[in-house]
Amino acid sequence: MKKIILGMSALCMVAFTSCKEDAASKVNSENVAVAAERDANAGDFPVMELDKTVHDFGTIENGTPVETIFKYKNTGNSMLVVSNIKSTCGCTVPSNYTKEVAPGQTGQFTVKFNGKGNGKVSKSLTMTTNTEKGTEIVKITAMVNNPDAANKAAVQKNPVSTTTRTSTKPGHEGHNHD
Structure with a gap:
């Protein structure tokens, strides 16, 4: 039994040492250099610094585009890429x-709001x-003055009744008892 275990161990050792030589000869030193540079820069994300994160249009009239x-x-050391804005x-x-914004450079985007709504x-x-967070969020706000919506809400809150109440007592159907 000992001879079998010893023989298997020797066979495994020969197999493992022969694989190491083959694997080492297959490594491309150019790929190793590229991987080392990539790993060195892996934590070097671009940094986006916004001039503002919220823009308040103030009070606008309903339907006024702004x-x-x-x-x-x-402000980072690698190229900033903005792939989408939703x-x-x-x-x-x-x-x-x-x-695309190179380190030290600035970029911008325009936001158009149709000014529809009521209230805040x-x-x-x-x-x-491609920043470390992956997304950046900005907001726009406005106080939309919509007199039509305010009037409609007031009517829904206090509707004027035009119906006539009738008695539910037997024998008094259809009679108005106001």
């Missing part, structure tokens, strides 16, 4: 955004980036 510009600077609804449209309105825009 727009603003958000600016951002790459809004929470179709009434807020981001456009003309700078997709807040919309978020999500920027998809």
